[in-house]
Amino acid sequence: MQTLNTTALKRPEVLNGDPFLVIDNVSKIYPTPTGPYTVLDGINLTVYEGEFICLIGHSGCGKSTLLDMVSGFRKPSEGEVRLQTKRITEPGPDRMVVFQNYSLLPWLSAFENVYLGIDSVYPNKPKAEKVAIANEHLAMVGLADAANKRPRELSGGMKQRVSIARALALRPKVLVLDEPFGALDPITREELQEELLKIWSDHQVTVLMITHDIDEALFLADRLVMMTNGPAANIGEIMNIPFPRPRNRARIMEDPEYYNLRNQALDFLYRRFAHADE
């Protein structure tokens, strides 16, 4: 706690309250045949409730590793991650994950995929209520009509919608998305970005999302966390994205500030921390 330099992490004025999710001096070291390999070295980040955080950085710098320590799939070698002052030790439905490859169970319908989570997390709710929650969240992502389809009958965008519905149906405190739209075509991707924003503002869930797309980050995030290159990667810079909400893609792209921020991010990624092979 004492090492946290919160002053550097300016948070938007719209948000108030205590630190919600704290990444406290976290390092991750993998043992490898050639000796220990430090992927992340002393990461500090404080996220406030309801914030939308995007994470950007070159491939292999450790973004997934960092978010995996938030979702609990991996454990920090040093330091800790706390959600509402409670140390994170394992995965749980309060930090739902949306995976890049959807991770839907192929033998279950869209409805059953969503229902499985609800049934598992709220075993004591009456069945009718669980069904209603599942249907409500499928409707929320516009898939009420596709509820009985199996994943292979759904397009990539639809699959990712089911995955988002499955996550949000559990009312998570934090939504963790690892390049959720990376595999989608640009049009579907923009649609899903808009839906995600709407869901986020309706649910007031805290979002951590990895992206490779600066425009996506500028459209979605309150703050953009830019990581330096590995090994021993760190947070290089945190950019505040001040556009008012609700955001309109066309409108913010007319804002000269948009290009300032965009250039700043490009400068960070391709000049100051250019990848060796790029």
Added chain:
Amino acid sequence: MTVLGSRSKKSSKLGKAMPAVTKYVVPPLVAIAVILVIWQLIFSGPDANLPGPITVLQETWDPLIIDPFFDYGGTNKGLGLQILASLGRVAIGFSLAAIVGIALGILVGISPFVYRALDPLFQVLRTVPPLAWLPLSLAALQQSDPSAIFVIFITAIWPIIINTTVGVQQIPQDYRNVAKVLRLSGPKFFWKILLPSAVPYIFTGLRIGIGLSWLAIVAAEMLTGGVGIGFFIWDAYNSSRLSEIILALVYVGIVGLILDRLVAFVASKVVPEEQKG
């Protein structure tokens, strides 16, 4: 389908010119006819060691072919009854192997420790030829029937265990992660993730297992005696009824094929559509 273009057009033209019956039934019939003719030519001389096909038919027509279910007491029974007796043993031995094998395979697949402990053992034991177990089981069980069933069991169980284990181990990490983040209970994980994901592998094991069972029962029965197709063949050999052996072999082959197809059919009904390769 419609966009497949020239290839699908060509094959559909071919399909019209040559219906499925002509395409898949005629060639094997021709092959069988050719083999029968060659066989007949080779063994038609007066001092041939084996009967030709015509002799086989003549010698086995009454009563073996026309009445598969006659029962003159003792082991003197129709081939239908002999095969049913063998199938009965296979049914018991194979069912036990399936139950124990799937359960063990899942256990071994779930626990890396159990895997490390038992897998080397399985790898050695599975190479033991089925009949090598027979003396041991006769000594232990004292009776021929349970011994034959044990041989089936021990023959069929290895591929079932090993394939089930692989099926459980290959459950994609993605699904395991979903289970973790949803905190799925053991039974839910079992029914919603483990079983659907492992079931194609389980059926591969079952299919190999049933084939080996049928191979083993014929051999085991030759040694243990009693009613059954294996002993029937051995008995026929001892009384030089070679035509009966040949007829029995044909039946053994057909039953083996049916067993294999039966398991494949059950698999096609049980394996989730999404899991079919």
